[in-house]
Amino acid sequence: xxxxxxxxxxxxxxxxxxxxxxFTRLAGHPAERSAFEALLARVRLRAPGLLRAQLVxxxxxxxxxxxxxxxxxxxxxxxxxxxxGSDRSWRAAVSxxxxxxxxxxxxxxxxxxxxxATDAYxxxxxxxxxxxxxxxxxxxxxxxxAMTSQMEHHLLRSRHHLPIELAMRRAELLGLGAPDDLLRxxxxxxxxxxxxxxxxxxxxxxxxxDHERELDRSQIVPIVDYIYTIxxxxxxxxxxxxxxxxxxxxxxxxxxxxxxxxxxRLMHEWHRSLGLAHGGLRWAPSPLRPxxxxxxxxxxxxxxxxxxFVELTNGDQLREEGVALKHCVGSYATxxxxxxSRIWSLRSKRxxxxxxxxxxxVDMKRRTVVQARGRLNRQASGKPLRLLRDWADRERxxxxx
Numbered sequence: 001x002x003x004x005x006x007x008x009x010x011x012x013x014x015x016x017x018x019x020x021x022x023f024t025r026l027a028g029h030p031a032e033r034s035a036f037e038a039l040l041a042r043v044r045l046r047a048p049g050l051l052r053a054q055l056v057x058x059x060x061x062x063x064x065x066x067x068x069x070x071x072x073x074x075x076x077x078x079x080x081x082x083x084x085g086s087d088r089s090w091r092a093a094v095s096x097x098x099x100x101x102x103x104x105x106x107x108x109x110x111x112x113x114x115x116x117a118t119d120a121y122x123x124x125x126x127x128x129x130x131x132x133x134x135x136x137x138x139x140x141x142x143x144x145x146a147m148t149s150q151m152e153h154h155l156l157r158s159r160h161h162l163p164i165e166l167a168m169r170r171a172e173l174l175g176l177g178a179p180d181d182l183l184r185x186x187x188x189x190x191x192x193x194x195x196x197x198x199x200x201x202x203x204x205x206x207x208x209x210d211h212e213r214e215l216d217r218s219q220i221v222p223i224v225d226y227i228y229t230i231x232x233x234x235x236x237x238x239x240x241x242x243x244x245x246x247x248x249x250x251x252x253x254x255x256x257x258x259x260x261x262x263x264x265r266l267m268h269e270w271h272r273s274l275g276l277a278h279g280g281l282r283w284a285p286s287p288l289r290p291x292x293x294x295x296x297x298x299x300x301x302x303x304x305x306x307x308x309f310v311e312l313t314n315g316d317q318l319r320e321e322g323v324a325l326k327h328c329v330g331s332y333a334t335x336x337x338x339x340x341s342r343i344w345s346l347r348s349k350r351x352x353x354x355x356x357x358x359x360x361x362v363d364m365k366r367r368t369v370v371q372a373r374g375r376l377n378r379q380a381s382g383k384p385l386r387l388l389r390d391w392a393d394r395e396r397x398x399x400x401x
Contacts (some may be wrong), residue, residue: 015051018060022067026079029071036070039078043097046085050093056365061116065094068115068126069101075130076101091161103133108223109160110167116162143168145198152173165193176205179212185220188371188401190228190335197232203255214260218377219267224327226267227253235334271328281315281333286342291391305350309360309391312336312343321345324356327377332361339364346384358384368398 019040025034043050053062083100086093095112107129114125119145129139136252138152145168147155155171162170169192171182186192186208191201204227208215229235230250288311295305312318315333321343322330335341342362347354358380361371369392374379380388380401392399 010053011055012266014055014058018055018058018063020251022063026070032070032073033072033198035080039066039070039097042080042083042085043093046083047087047093047097050085050090050097051092059118062090062094063096064116064118068122069098072126072130074103077104098129099133102130104163105133106133107133108156108158110158110162110164113164113316118388123387144195145169145172145202147171149173163193165195168195169193172202176202176209176241178205178209181217182208182212182220185217186224187223189224190233191224194228200231200254207255207258219264219380221371221373222271222377223263223267225328225331226270229331230270233334267328271322271326271330281337283313283337283339285311285313286362288342288344288364288395289395291394293390305348306354307357307387308347308349308354309387310345310347310354312345318343320324321356321359325359325373325375327359327373327375329361329373330361346387358388360388362397367396368399368400370400372401 016114022036022369023033026036043062050062050065051060053060055061062235078100080101080204083097086096088096092109095107095109098112098115099107111125111129114122114129117125124142128143132138138155139147139149147168151171151174152176154166156169158167166187170183170185171187177184186205191204198231204224208220230248231253232248234245234247251295290311291309293307295307297304312321312329313336315330318333318336319330322328329343332341336343340363343365344360344362345356346358346360348357349355357374359371359373360369362368363370369388372385372388374380374384389399391397
C-alpha cells in the first residue's frame, strides 16, 4: 500500500470516528439526531468533499458543521432533500449547504465558519449567520464591537478563509482609516482576534492612527501585548500549592492622556519585570520537530554556521529569549501553559553559545506561524525568514506573517 493510500485510509477512519461521536452526542435529542442523519446521507451523495476536511486534533470541521446545522433545524427554510450539492472544497460545501438550508439572502462565505466553530461564542456566531441570512443588516446584529456603515462595507467583503473575529477586527480598523502596515501589525497581536472590551480597544486603535507618524511599526505588537496583559489577561503563577491564577494588574488602564513616549516608558518598565511571575511555569513540548541546518563557511578554515529551531517550554526560557532580543515574549508564558501558543527560537552558532536570532509564535490549533520577530520586534527577513519557511513547510505549518 502506498503512503497516499495509507493517508486516505487513515483519514476515513478518523472521519468515521468523528461521525460515531456525533451520533453519541445527539443520542438524547432524537429530532436533532434524525436531522444529522439526513444531512449526512445527502452530503455523502451530493457533496462528499465536505467530509474530506482536515481534522484539527480529534475535531472534524465538516462533521461538526453537520452537527450544528442539525441542532438549528428549527431555522431551516428549505429541505435537505432539495439541495443540489457541491463538488467544491469542504469549506465551500459547508457554505453552500448553510445557504441552502437557512438563507433568503446571500451571506458572506467567511461567516459560514460559524457552523464548525467550537469556541464559547460558537452559537452566537451561528445566530449572526441566521439573522443576516434572513435579511438583518450586519450593523443590527448583536456583535461584540459596534460597526459603522463603512466597517460593515469592509466586513461584507472579507476574504473567504479569514476567521470571523479577524474579519471583524480588520473591518473595524479599515473603517477607522488604519493604513495597511498598522492593520497587519494589530492582527498579529493577542488582541487581534479577541473582541471583548471593544470600546476600550477602539481607543487604542485611534491612538495608533492619531500618532501614526511618531510610532515605529515594530513597537505596535509589544505595545498591544503589554496593554492586553496588564488590562485583561489572567496569568498563571507557580506556587508551593500548585499553579494559581491572578487577575490582571491594571484592569482599569486607559489611553486617556497618554503619549507615545509615556506608553513606551511604561512598556519598557514592564518588560524589565517580566519573568518574575511566570518563571516557574512549564509546559509539555508540542508535536513539532526541531531542525538543525549546517551552513558551510566561505573560508574552509572557518567553522560552519549551525542554525537551530528550538522550542521554549518554560517561563524562564521565554524571559531569557525576551532579554536577548529585547521584546516581550516573556509575557507569553500563560498562553503557552494554557496551550494557546507555542514559542520557538531560531538560533545560530559558529563558535561559543548559540545566539537567538528569531522568536516564532505558532498557533497549534490553526497550525499557523502567526509571528516571527527578531531583535527589537523587527519582522523576519533574509536568511532567517528563508529557514523559517523551510521549517514551516516540513512541519506543514502555514505562515501568516
